[in-house]
Amino acid sequence: MKTNIIVIGIGQSLRGDDGAGLRAVSQWRETFQETAGRHEVRVETLELPGLELLGYLDNMDAAVLVDAVQSSALPGSLSRFSLEEVLSFTQDSQSAHGWGVAETLQLGQTLYPSLAKCRLILIGLAGKNFEMGARLSAEVEAALPNAAKMIQHEVSRLLENPAKDI
Amino acid sequence: MNETIEVPALARVEGEGGLYIQVKDGKAVEVRLDIYEPPRFFEGFLQGRFLQEVPDITARICGICPVAYQMSSIQAMEMALGLQISEQTRLLRRLLYCGEYIESHALHIYLLQAPDLLGKQSALELAVVAPEVVKNALRMKKIGNELLKAIGGRSVHPVNACVGGFYRWPDIEPIKALLPELEWGLETAQETVHWSLTLPYPKLEVDYEFVALHRDNEYAIYDGEVWSSKRKPMPVDEFDKVYLEEHVRRSNALHSHTIDGNTYLVGPLARLNLNHEQLSPTAQKALKTAKLKFPIRNPYKSLIARAIELVDAYETAIQLIKSYQPNGKAYVPLTLKAGIGSGASEAPRGLLFHRYAVDANGLVQRARIVPPTAQNLPRIEDDLRALVPQLIKLSQEEATLTAEHLVRAYDPCISCATHFLKLKIEKIK
Numbered sequence: 001m002k003t004n005i006i007v008i009g010i011g012q013s014l015r016g017d018d019g020a021g022l023r024a025v026s027q028w029r030e031t032f033q034e035t036a037g038r039h040e041v042r043v044e045t046l047e048l049p050g051l052e053l054l055g056y057l058d059n060m061d062a063a064v065l066v067d068a069v070q071s072s073a074l075p076g077s078l079s080r081f082s083l084e085e086v087l088s089f090t091q092d093s094q095s096a097h098g099w100g101v102a103e104t105l106q107l108g109q110t111l112y113p114s115l116a117k118c119r120l121i122l123i124g125l126a127g128k129n130f131e132m133g134a135r136l137s138a139e140v141e142a143a144l145p146n147a148a149k150m151i152q153h154e155v156s157r158l159l160e161n162p163a164k165d166i
Numbered sequence: 167m168n169e170t171i172e173v174p175a176l177a178r179v180e181g182e183g184g185l186y187i188q189v190k191d192g193k194a195v196e197v198r199l200d201i202y203e204p205p206r207f208f209e210g211f212l213q214g215r216f217l218q219e220v221p222d223i224t225a226r227i228c229g230i231c232p233v234a235y236q237m238s239s240i241q242a243m244e245m246a247l248g249l250q251i252s253e254q255t256r257l258l259r260r261l262l263y264c265g266e267y268i269e270s271h272a273l274h275i276y277l278l279q280a281p282d283l284l285g286k287q288s289a290l291e292l293a294v295v296a297p298e299v300v301k302n303a304l305r306m307k308k309i310g311n312e313l314l315k316a317i318g319g320r321s322v323h324p325v326n327a328c329v330g331g332f333y334r335w336p337d338i339e340p341i342k343a344l345l346p347e348l349e350w351g352l353e354t355a356q357e358t359v360h361w362s363l364t365l366p367y368p369k370l371e372v373d374y375e376f377v378a379l380h381r382d383n384e385y386a387i388y389d390g391e392v393w394s395s396k397r398k399p400m401p402v403d404e405f406d407k408v409y410l411e412e413h414v415r416r417s418n419a420l421h422s423h424t425i426d427g428n429t430y431l432v433g434p435l436a437r438l439n440l441n442h443e444q445l446s447p448t449a450q451k452a453l454k455t456a457k458l459k460f461p462i463r464n465p466y467k468s469l470i471a472r473a474i475e476l477v478d479a480y481e482t483a484i485q486l487i488k489s490y491q492p493n494g495k496a497y498v499p500l501t502l503k504a505g506i507g508s509g510a511s512e513a514p515r516g517l518l519f520h521r522y523a524v525d526a527n528g529l530v531q532r533a534r535i536v537p538p539t540a541q542n543l544p545r546i547e548d549d550l551r552a553l554v555p556q557l558i559k560l561s562q563e564e565a566t567l568t569a570e571h572l573v574r575a576y577d578p579c580i581s582c583a584t585h586f587l588k589l590k591i592e593k594i595k
Contacts, residue, residue, distance in 0.1 A: 048229065051304060052311070052321065103290060110293040111301050 002040050003061045005158050007151060008053070009045040010067040010101060017075070017127025017140045020068040022047070024125060024147035031145075032152045041155065053101065054108045054115070062119040062158045064151060067101055068127040068140075075128035076143030078150055083109075083120045119158070123150055185573060187550060187557075194554040197547045199573070201419040212533040217243045217524050218329050218500070224520070224535065225323050228579060230273065232323045233266040233314070234513030235535075237388055238520040241509030243329040245403070246524050248505070249498055255331040257486055260388045262317045262327065263511070264483035267387065268351065269310030270514035271434075271472045271479070274577045275358065276303030279469050282571040283365040302354055306476070309347045313483060316340045331497030341487055348487070352448065352480040355473065359452045362473040367466040368568055370556075372549055374463060375428060376436035377409070377541075379512050385444045385478050386437070387512045393440050394430070395461070403508040405519050411536060422541040429545040432516025432538045433576065434471035435462055442474075446485075449478040465549055466575045472514075502528040513538050515577050539578045546576055 009025030012018040022045045029036040029043055036043050044056060057063055069079065087109065089102040101122070108115045125147055128137040136144075188196040208227060212220060224239045225232035237259060244251060276299065277289040286292045293300040311321035317336045318324020326332050379390030380399065391399045400408065409430065411420040424430055439461040442453060452474055462471065508521045516538030523531040549572055557565040 051307070054304070055308065107290055107293055107300070110290070111297050111304070 003158060004040055004042070004059065005062045005064070005155060006042045006044065006056060006060045007036070007064045007155060008043075008049075008056060008066065010047075010049065010053075010065060012047055014132060014134055016129040016131050016133050016135065017125075017137055018068045018130050019134070020125040020127055020136060020140050020144075020147075021045075021066040021123075023136060024066050024123070024144055024151065027144045028148035028151040031148050032155075035152060035155055035159070038159070040159070049104075051104055051107070053104045054112070057108065057115060057118050057120070058112075060118045063121075064154050064158070065101065065120065065122040066147065066151060067122060067124060068130075069124035070130065071124075071126050073126040075126055075137055075139035077126040078143065078147055079124040079126070080150070080154075081122045081124060083122075086120075086122050121154060123147065123154065183578075185550075185569065187554065187569065189554060189558060192555060192558050194551040197550045197554075198416060199543050199547055201417045201543075205418045209533040209535055212522075212530050215530050217246070217522070217528045217530060220522065220530065220533075221327060221329065222323075222325060227535075227537070229322050230270050230579065231266055231513045231515065231518075233262055233318075233327075234511055234518045235520075236324075236327045237263060237511040238509045238513075238518045239522070240327060240329050241389060241402075241511065242507040242520040242522050243509070243524070244507065245509060246505035246507030246522060247329070247500060247503060249330055249500070251331055251498060252494070254492060254494075255497070256388065258317065258332060258336075258490070258492075259327065261483055261486040261490070262314065262324065263387045264479045264486065265310045265313030265317065267310070267475060267479035267514055268313065268483070269307045271476045272303055272307035272310065274514075275362070275469055275472050275476070276300060276306075278577065279571075279574055280365075282567065282574060283367070283469070305347075306351050306354055306358075309344065309351045309480075312344055312347070313341075316344060328497060330500055331495070333496065335492035335496045338490060338492070341490060345484065345487060348480055348484050352477065352484065355476040355480050356448065356452050358476060359456060359470070359473045362470045363456055365469070367464060367469075368556075368571065370465060370549065370553055370572070371463045372465060372552060374436070374461075374545070375424065375430040376439045376461070377430050377432050378437040378440045378517060379510060380441055381444065383444070385441055385446065385449075385475075385482070389509075389511060392510065392517070395436075395440065402510045402519070403521075405508065405510060405517075406521065406534070406536065409519075409536070409541065411540065417543075419540050419543060420536075421544045422536065423544060429548050430541065431465075431545050432541050433468060434475055434514075434516075435465065435468050436516065437512060438462065438471040438474060445474065446478045446481040448481045449474050452477050465572060468575050468577070472577075500528070502526060515539055515579055516542060537579070539576075542576055542578065546573055546578070 009022040011021040013022055025045055086102050087106050127140055184200040186198045221236040221239045224235040227235050281288055281292050314324045315321040318326040376395040379386040380393035381390040392405050393399050408425050411422050414421045504526045506523045510517055510519045518538055519536040521534040525531055
């Protein structure tokens with residue numbers, strides 16, 4: 001059976017390392033063209049999708065989200081989070097502009113039980129600088145090839161073992 | 167309430183700002199909306215840009231009302247060049263604007279203000295107790311975004327509108343395909359009006375000067391004359407002779423006032439009070455069923471006005487789509503000349519005024535943008551002053567929520583105005 005997978009880079013290209021998820025997905029698409037080009041794989045880069053994110057997950061069997069994270073980890077470090085872990089990051093939403101990925105996914109879980117069938121993982125790239133500007137910090141830039149490999153690893157696993165629980 | 171109330175950041179508004187209220191002997195000594203989101207200098211960096219770039223640059227001021235920025239700037243440029251656009255261009259621009267009203271109003275009614283009226287911290291909490299309400303809200307909002315996409319290529323920051331018309335006529339089929347969802351939206355918007363009448367609005371009556379665009383033959387969104395509840399009608403290019411902006415040292419947003427130094431109100435309440443006779447037939451019917459008495463002077467009831475405007479926006483969109491049959495060129499070619507032009511349209515949050523001076527090469531010499539939230543900021547402060555006698559009788563928590571709710575009822579877009587909220591209420595002994 002065909003497994004529909006969506007790979008989504010999320011971020012802001014003009015906010016320093018917040019563009020990391022967008023860049024990582026672009027780099028994966030260029031490096032692993034064969035996988036990214038498969039008909040069951042859809043690739044998107046979304047700047048501040050807000051609630052629109054839910055529409056992209058609709059009818060998907062699996063989703064790999066790639067986003068910059070603010071953490072105490074070293075800049076450029078990669079982490080893999082399950083949906084449950086992402087949901088635990090939820091904070092009270094501060095604004096319509098700032099509706100985050102965790103809040104959106106939580107709202108999605110509450111409203112659309114069908115989303116539960118979408119196996120979702122988030123790859124987080126630890127950023128350093130989230131100030132205005134299009135440039136990634138050197139540490140995050142250097143981590144992009146590894147991020148692309150990690151995306152490839154997750155997508156390949158999903159394609160090879162569609163039924164396997166992640 | 168205690169001597170001080172402090173909330174670190176006001177939630178469910180667009181942008182960043184703080185609120186400070188100081189009370190002495192039961193009266194407000196100081197009320198401040200502090201806008202700490204950094205200024206954005208759009209008027210500065212538009213200087214030297216070619217006039218055709220301006221609609222898409224100013225659209226970037228806001229992700230919720232990009233069409234408003236396009237429509238006001240486009241009209242200003244067309245006035246500067248003396249361009250006459252075709253009627254079908256005007257109708258398509260109005261349709262595009264309906265898409266923006268639908269997505270913006272559905273967002274504000276259900277996700278930003280309704281949690282206050284239903285005693286919930288956020289739309290997430292609301293979704294737990296009323297999932298169908300929030301689902302409908304998201305579906306209603308999505309229709310608006312889909313309409314923007316069908317006309318302008320993208321669901322946020324659409325790109326097809328230009329000075330002179332549109333870059334190309336959007337295809338008919340994707341637009342007509344939205345009709346069934348729009349019909350559902352029209353039904354759901356009428357239910358939204360009924361529901362909005364059952365909500366427990368805090369009491370506050372304010373004698374506002376309502377200011378909005380007006381047209382005799384339609385509910386003015388795209389264009390119109392400037393109307394006020396307290397003045398004679400005036401053409402758009404006289405707007406900034408009567409409604410003035412000034413820099414307030416503590417704020418990154420300019421503050422507006424009338425030429426006689428008073429505050430005034432723009433937005434859904436102003437529009438509905440001045441223009442309810444021009445609403446679409448189904449919106450008129452919803453109004454009649456609601457038995458509303460005009461003028462509505464309670465700022466919290468802006469939600470009802472937005473709900474009625476949703477009905478109008480869905481119905482207008484349906485009518486405009488049914489008659490959409492583009493032919494001929496999508497735009498009028500530009501003939502450059504030096505000039506000054508003003509443009510105003512009704513952004514979902516209120517009247518948005520633009521003025522540009524361009525040179526003979528079409529380069530911007532001066533730019534002026536007066537967003538609705540900057541006009542309403544001093545008005546919100548006046549409303550908060552009027553609210554203080556009620557606040558001091560409330561518990562700390564209730565006082566804080568009531569004040570925050572008032573600000574949110576305005577649907578302030580701080581990001582637009584910076585060119586905005588932490589709450590602190592202090593009582594002096």
